[in-house]
Amino acid sequence: MGGILVRRLLGALPILLIVSLITFAMIHLIPGDPAAAIAGMSATPEQIINIRRDLGLDQPLLTQLADWYLNLLHGDLGRSLLLGQPVVQATMLRLPVTLALSAYALVLTLLIGLVSGILAALRQNTWVDQAAMVFAMLGISLPSFYLGLLMIIVLGVDLRWLPTGGYVAFTDDPLGWLATSTMPAISLALLLAGLLARITRSTMLEVLRQDYIRTARAKGLPNRTVVMKHALANALIPITTVLGIIVSLLISGSVVVETLFSIPGIGQLLTQAVLNRDYPMVQGGLLITTALLVLINIGVDCCYALLDPRVRYDGG
């Protein structure tokens, strides 16, 4: 296990290097003046020129790239052009918000996706199966933005069950956090729950047809034991692999949902950074997010190795 972990961590370094280079190239290749974006709509040319000069945006690109890597070696990701804050500070302020929202959405995804997928597999070709799959298709088909707006109108405005937007930190008020995070979490979760339900169903169906399941049933084991201990445990191996992807999708999906519900997370931060050509924020924020996603995938790999001894014996 230790070997797998070390190899994966070493393998992550070139990924981060490549991501940082691609990010730098792409954000500088797209046209757009950060000074104009920062200055706002009614700014005069003088105001835009002053901002450009004050922020050092008139430096050659290679100088900016070299400076960025030099500062990175010292653990400094620069200062956001837009916020005036260090990139690390701005990111670390927002990251917990997105992680908490993603965790909540993940719990909902697992609950809805796994349960409906297992039920659909166990009741194949019944109304339960049909209903679960229709629900899954709806989840996959509805854009999270549209679903969010629908929920704002129904749950927020008409029924007044939940606030229409805003954010309360979990540490300030857990109930307030639950209230403000529920609609965004559902918006995020439904798409992925639909995906997970379909994968769980097909994996379970495949496992349930295996010889060892038939053997377990022939031994007279109760159905619950057969499903939970023998079928689900084996079905979890491919599902775990998908979970890594689901977590990545939750974090990237937060871009839209955070904007809609005014949640100050990393998605909203990076969207604003891209729209305003906040170069240091985009470069630094994406590097940190990529590192996080790489770590999550390494964690999934480790879980995979724990669940499937063949991975350990093969040496990863």
Next chain:
Amino acid sequence: MKRGFLAPLGLLVSAGLSVAAAQAAPFKCPHVGGDFVFGQEANINTLDQMTSSTISTRNIAMNIYESLMTRDENNHPILELAASMDEAADHLTYTFKLRQGVHFHNGKLMTSADVVASFDRYAKVGNQRSTLDNVDRWDAPDASTFVIHMKKIQPTFIEALSSFSVPIVIIPSENRDVPAQQLTQPIGTGPYQLVESVPGSAVKLKRFDGYQPNTSFQDRTGFGGYKQACFDTVTFRIVTEPGARVAGLRTGELQGVEDVPAKSVPDLKTDKNITILPLKNWWIQIANPNISNPPTDKLLVRKAIQAALDMDEVMDAASDGNYQLNVGFQYPNQPDYTDAGKDTYNLHNAALAKKYLAEADYKGEPVVLLTNKDYPSMYNAALVMQQQLQAVGINAQMKVVDWPTSVQMSLNTTKGWNFHFTGWGTQPALGALATMQFLVQPNATYKPVDGKDDPDVLAAWSDMNTLPTAEGRHQAFARMQKLVLDRVYAVPFGAYTKVQAVRSNVNGFVPFRIPRMSNVWFTP
């Protein structure tokens, strides 16, 4: 020999005195308390007002900071932290006496040392530091006196000094050397002080109990006057999605919002809990030509384009019906307004357009309309203009990019576009001088050939800045506006109305360039 003050200010002070006689007492909050939650459409990047020209920053910061001078309800310069201002007979010295007993939010008494420090910082990092270009130096002979010494006479200096575009707000002297955009704990003298700012989410202010109102006035006027904080706290919540803003207003989670989408207005009007507040003249919807790029380098082609336009159609699409036709670069309620050049406006004359095109020997060269979708009004205006130009035989093409890209292209290149779509908001509100600077170097919006200004326009601009009398400067503005419209150096479509709204239990909220939180209260 000294001159007391500018004529408009003198008028205003007189008006203030008469109001005092009629009302007998300054404004007093009918009810104190509550948290006013305002849904703001745009994120803020900083609360460092000296270094930001954005409306979103001003929305909040102008409730925290104050300046020596500001503008009243009708955009006239008025005193704010200064009790008096004397202009020397040679017009080279301005002496300000500060109001007594004004404290900063940190409890420190404001003195002229703070004013000096504020001007020092503004000269270094201020986003509109050209305001001080003609200033030789400033000093503080005593704790309550601040003196500005000019290098040369600038008749418009007080107009520039009182501008709220990027105001010279007064900060404590200990913040003199804070770099640009890094004043993260704003301390001012305004009626509200910062509690916390959560970027991307909300900014919370609370009433400053040590606030010293300006007793020269009886009530709030513009950004100044007699201000009182009636709310315990004010929360600016960033709600960028229009639908979410409307939903928040309807549920009462938000008590006020800006920029209500036009399609929501009819529904909201039927809700007795909501008051709709149209803010007329929010900006001038405009397209700026590029006269360095064919075919708009030819005056006759530009005149053909001008003749083809139906401004009603353009503005209707741009604003969803919330607009007023408007000639030129000021609004009729402003002192600088003139309709000079009106014969060029809203012609929608296809025959005339075709005649100009024939005279120009136009061969169907593309006319590229550079616009963006970040601001739907700009995109919609371009879309309608394209249709109208195509209808008279002009090969109009759209180039749609995002806002930062369109600004970059319009500033840095004369290639690839013929009209740039934008909106002029703050500058027209500040007056003719602030607006017409868009039409001279550096970076005159019409991209004069080789960067050389039209000498006639430049001469009129020079007169606007240097003629000794207000009437002379006004005539120069009228001349400049007529030249710009006659030579089609800008195509102003009309005045865009922005719709704000509050819950019906909110009193005293009057739409203005920014949402003013002073003298606004809840019905108990």
